[in-house]
Amino acid sequence: MNVIFIAGTDTGVGKTIVTGLLGRYLVSRGRRVVTQKWVQTGAGAAPGQDMAVHLKLMGKSAEDFGDSLPLMNPYFFRFAASPHLAARLENKPIDAAKIKRSVKKLSRRFDLCLIEGTGGLLVPFDDGRLLIDIVKELKIPVLVVAKNSLGAINHTLLSIEALKNRGIEILGIVFNNISKCEDKVILRDNKKIIGRLSKQTIIGELPWAKNFGLLYAKFKPLGARIISRLREVRGKSGDTITLVQNRL
Helix, strand or coil: CCCCEEEEEECEEEEHHHHHHHHHHHHHHHEEEEECCCCCCCCCCCCCHHHHHHHHCCCCCCHHHHHHHHHHHCCEEECCCCCCHHHCCCCCCCCCHHHHCCCCCCHHHHHHHECCCCCCCCCCCCCCCEEHHHHHHHHHCEEEEECCCHHHHHHHHHHHHHHHHCCCCCEEEEEEEECCCHHHHHHHHHHHHHHHCCCCCEEECCCCCCCCCHHHHHHHHHHHHEEEEEEHHHHHCCHHHHHHHHHC
């Protein structure tokens, strides 16, 4: 499967923006791309804002995806909480098999499927399992989005450790500056020390900006590095590298 899971070190770190920007980058290269969010909470009565942001950044509308649309957000809940709690409150259990089927179907229909995680990595979807368990079972490589701020070192290293302990391939780390008020000394050091201690690829950094056009201009070189890393990972794992190269 040509799939990337975009995971955050916490909630509100920029997963939605990075997913949409990567989708736009691939669309600009003529690729058929779909985004997905397995579980959206705080969605009201319909799929929430995260999918809408993906589409806006990609220059797409819901109509562009036709009968694939229901697969793009298999579960959505009104209450803004962890998936397990939101599902319990609505008495609508989350079925891992349904999520897996949706990923496989989308990966057959599109050149690449970009999956945005929910919250951080160790998020439960029922009383005994985590969303990261599904990532592991599907053998999906992960792109980590870290909030570049005070506290990023601990959150990011813990996230990397959780992925490593499960044998999940890590494409790299994107640092996202969500505020213009952070001390630049801290921001610069975060990237250096996390890269040194984690021994992971630092994809790059997104600046704080409200303008999506400016963000995309800054993101384009990061998009190229992410796809380059995906090719490396697929080749290393023995997957059909020719197919990946043809699609990407």
